[in-house]
Every structure is written in C-alpha cells, then in structure tokens.
Amino acid sequence: MARYEPALDVDALQAIDMHVHIEIDDHGHHSLPEDLVEAASRYFRADGPRPALESIAEYYRERSMAAVVFTVDAHTSLGHPAISSVEIAEGAAHHADVLIPFGSVDPHDPAAVDTARRLVEEHGVRGFKFHPTVQRFDPSDETHYALYAAIQDSGVPALFHTGQTGIGAGIPGGRGLRLGLSNPMLLDPVAADFPDLQIIMAHPSVPWQEEALSVATHKANTWIDLSGWSPKYFPAELVRYANTMLKDRILFGSDFPLLTPDRWMRDVAQTNLTEAVMPGILKHNAVRLLGLDAGRVGGEG
Numbered sequence: 132m133a134r135y136e137p138a139l140d141v142d143a144l145q146a147i148d149m150h151v152h153i154e155i156d157d158h159g160h161h162s163l164p165e166d167l168v169e170a171a172s173r174y175f176r177a178d179g180p181r182p183a184l185e186s187i188a189e190y191y192r193e194r195s196m197a198a199v200v201f202t203v204d205a206h207t208s209l210g211h212p213a214i215s216s217v218e219i220a221e222g223a224a225h226h227a228d229v230l231i232p233f234g235s236v237d238p239h240d241p242a243a244v245d246t247a248r249r250l251v252e253e254h255g256v257r258g259f260k261f262h263p264t265v266q267r268f269d270p271s272d273e274t275h276y277a278l279y280a281a282i283q284d285s286g287v288p289a290l291f292h293t294g295q296t297g298i299g300a301g302i303p304g305g306r307g308l309r310l311g312l313s314n315p316m317l318l319d320p321v322a323a324d325f326p327d328l329q330i331i332m333a334h335p336s337v338p339w340q341e342e343a344l345s346v347a348t349h350k351a352n353t354w355i356d357l358s359g360w361s362p363k364y365f366p367a368e369l370v371r372y373a374n375t376m377l378k379d380r381i382l383f384g385s386d387f388p389l390l391t392p393d394r395w396m397r398d399v400a401q402t403n404l405t406e407a408v409m410p411g412i413l414k415h416n417a418v419r420l421l422g423l424d425a426g427r428v429g430g431e432g
Contacts, residue, residue, distance in 0.1 A: 203265055293313050318332060333356050362401065
C-alpha cells in the first residue's frame with residue numbers, strides 16, 4: 132500500500148490548483164448519482180468527459196501545475212457509495228510530483244473521526260473536503276466538533292464548499308439539498324472554537340459573499356479559494372479584498388473538470404486582480420498553507 136508523500140518541484144510549478152474533483156474512479160464508479168451528475172453538467176454547461184485520476188495527473192503535469200484532488204463522501208445523505216479517499220491517496224502517491232490528496236469523510240458516519248485519523252496517519256492525506264449542502268449537515272453543529280478536533284490535531288486544513296451549488300440545480304426541490312447549509316457564516320463558530328484549524332471557504336460565496344469576507348477578515352485561520360466561477364464573474368468586493376487585506380489568504384482553484392484551469396487563467400486577465408497579488412494567489416499562499424517548502428519536496432514520486 133503506497134502512502135502519499137509529496138514530491139513536488141515547487142519552484143518549477145506555475146500554480147497550485149486547490150480545487151480539483153475526482154468524479155469517477157478506476158472502476159467507472161461516479162462520485163454522484165446519475166441525476167445529480169446530469170444536473171451539474173447542465174448548470175455548468177459542461178458535457179465533457181469526467182477524467183479519472185491518472186488522466187488528471189497528466190493534464191496538470193502538462194501545464195506545470197499541481198492539483199489538490201478529492202471527492203465528497205455523502206453516502207448517508209445521497210444513498211450512493213463514495214469514491215474511496217484511500218484509493219485517491221494511493222493514486223496520488225504514484226503521481227506525487229503533481230497531485231496532493233485531500234480526504235473526505237461523511238460527518239454522519241459514526242466512524243468519521245477514526246477514518247479521518249487513519250486517512251492522515253496511514254495514507255498521508257493533506258487535508259479534508261466537506262460539502263455541507265450535499266452532505267446535509269450544519270457545519271456549526273457541535274455534534275461535529277470531535278471531527279474538527281481530529282483534523283486540527285492532524286495539522287491539515289479543512290476545505291468547505293460555500294455558496295450556490297450546481298449539484299441538484301434545476302431538479303424539483305433541488306433533490307432536497309439545502310443551500311443554506313453552505314452559508315459561510317456557519318463556519319465562523321468553527322473558526323472561533325478551533326483557532327489552529329485552517330479553514331478554506333471554497334468559491335465566491337454568492338449570495339453570501341460579504342459574509343465570507345467578514346469571516347475571513349475576522350478569523351486569521353480562514354482562507355478563500357477562487358474556484359467554481361470564471362474570474363470575469365467574480366464579485367467586485369471579492370476582487371477588492373483579494374488585492375488588499377486578504378491577499379495572503381486567497382487561493383487559486385478551478386473546480387476541474389467542470390471549470391478548467393485553462394479557462395480560469397485566460398479569464399483572470401479580464402479582472403482587476405493586480406500583478407502584485409497573482410503570484411501569491413496562484414502558488415505561494417498554497418505553499419504556505421500546505422506546508423510545502425520551496426524547491427523539491429519529499430522523495431521520488
């Protein structure tokens with residue numbers, strides 16, 4: 132069993148994409164039920180293939196980028212088996228020059244705390260991904276505090292989906308998924324009670340962009356990734372904060388495969404993000420957050 136250890140040539144990387152989904156595994160199993168896959172494709176107008184981990188590694192290697200890869204374990208709420216975070220970590224271990232695995236655990240699973248610990252200790256995952264709307268949990272509920280404590284003790288960050296989602300969009304009742312669970316203000320008590328837990332708020336958090344900016348400016352252990360939206364649609368307030376007081380805690384993310392880093396990099400030229408902040412957004416902030424030292428990190432991939 133291969134344990135992930137990073138083998139990144141950090142100096143040679145053009146960027147670190149903090150938000151890349153593994154939507155299909157090597158056995159052809161999708162991360163979401165078919166109706167939700169179709170709804171997300173319609174929402175993002177993305178009918179292209181869902182590449183597996185091997186192809187994703189090659190895609191990012193060709194671009195001299197690294198990618199944080201993950202799935203979302205929502206087996207309780209969706210009744211659909213999750214893609215294995217263990218297999219993602221093992222696959223990333225074979226492509227450690229470009230891939231950085233995050234784990235995912237279902238917060239409703241009684242074994243979530245133990246699973247999270249094992250994913251870090253035995254498989255080397257470098258963080259965790261949560262999607263409160265899809266996993267149907269309130270992140271501020273103290274029921275989940277033992278899980279956050281385990282992640283904090285492991286010294287790795289937690290990435291939370293925030294804002295609108297294309298998953299379930301256009302389906303009657305949104306298939307029962309509740310957008311309000313992804314209000315970034317629900318992460319404020321988590322950041323307050325776990326000051327050593329680094330929390331990433333994914334995406335422009337529309338319709339709660341100002342709430343996300345409020346949390347980020349008040350809680351120094353919170354970050355924002357810029358995934359899921361073409362940069363040309365970023366809210367003006369987000370761009371203003373990214374250029375100024377939050378410039379050291381803003382992270383590049385694409386939302387691949389639904390939004391590609393190629394499009395993100397092309398469209399960012401149409402924004403008012405300044406040249407001064409772009410090196411930090413594209414790479415250096417992620418290097419600091421993930422504990423990656425400049426130069427070669429780890430052994431051979």
